[in-house]
Amino acid sequence: MLVFVNHDDLRGQELMEELIRQGYYVTDEWSDLRFCQMIYLGMKGVDCKNHLFLHHETIVVEDSIWKQLQPHTKIFTIVHNRYLEELGKQYHFEYEAFLDDEYFINQNSLLTAEGMLAYLISHRRFPLYQSQVHVLGYGHCGKAIVKALVALQACVHVGVRNNQLFDDIKKAHAKPYCLQDMDLSSCEILINTVPSQIVTPKHLDQAHSHMMILDIASYPYGVDHHYALSKGFNSIILPSIPSKYAYGYAGKMMADQIEREINHE
Known part of the structure; x- marks a missing residue:
């Protein structure tokens, strides 16, 4: 399984490293997105104008990117993003925000x-x-x-x-x-x-x-x-x-959440 990680802050960097330690294949190359089964798009993901803060730069996400995703791809952000939720219905990917989970x-x-x-x-x-x-x-x-x-x-x-x-x-x-x-x-x-x-x-x-x-x-x-x-x-x-504080543990929390999703499939 290939996982894409947008390390837009220190948590994202720790998430990458933790997933690698757990044995997953991880990429931060945008061109690899269409090959990934799990995608972490950062704190909030894309805005309603399709802008995404990606590794210290802002890009525009074209519609073709969503169309190229593999069936049943799951996309994560930390904060819930209603626009991504609507895109998921349109392009048939699954979307989840970590902060929708009580634990x-x-x-x-x-x-x-x-x-x-x-x-x-x-x-x-x-x-x-x-x-x-x-x-x-x-x-x-x-x-x-x-x-x-x-x-x-x-x-x-x-x-x-x-x-x-x-x-x-x-x-x-x-x-x-x-x-x-x-x-x-x-x-x-x-x-x-x-x-x-x-x-x-x-x-x-x-x-x-x-x-x-x-x-x-x-x-x-x-x-x-x-x-x-x-x-x-x-x-x-x-x-x-x-x-900014305890970001190592924050990254591990996200990795554990992703692993739980993988194991439920």
């Missing part, structure tokens, strides 16, 4: 939390111990981040839309509140996991200028970063943390 989501969340902690610890003058930290959102990543911060004895406040999550948050030894009641006046570290802008200039005007902002959500993010930077906040967007 992969949980493992990826742990790597995200660990990488975010690594960034925090290495970029702050003060310890996380007893720091006032606000985490916005309590999904997979939010839960992993809260658990890690509580273990380091930070004072963790969790903002959510759904107050039915309050009991779970309290059991995690954090303090819940509704996002509509957000008050950042005593916040030292703000961590956003919500991919919609919920932190407005009004909220930022409440906060001290020394507050550190980390946004790990996807676009359009959760914070008005232009306003935050204009006010002097240390406001950082940290996308795709597992591609």
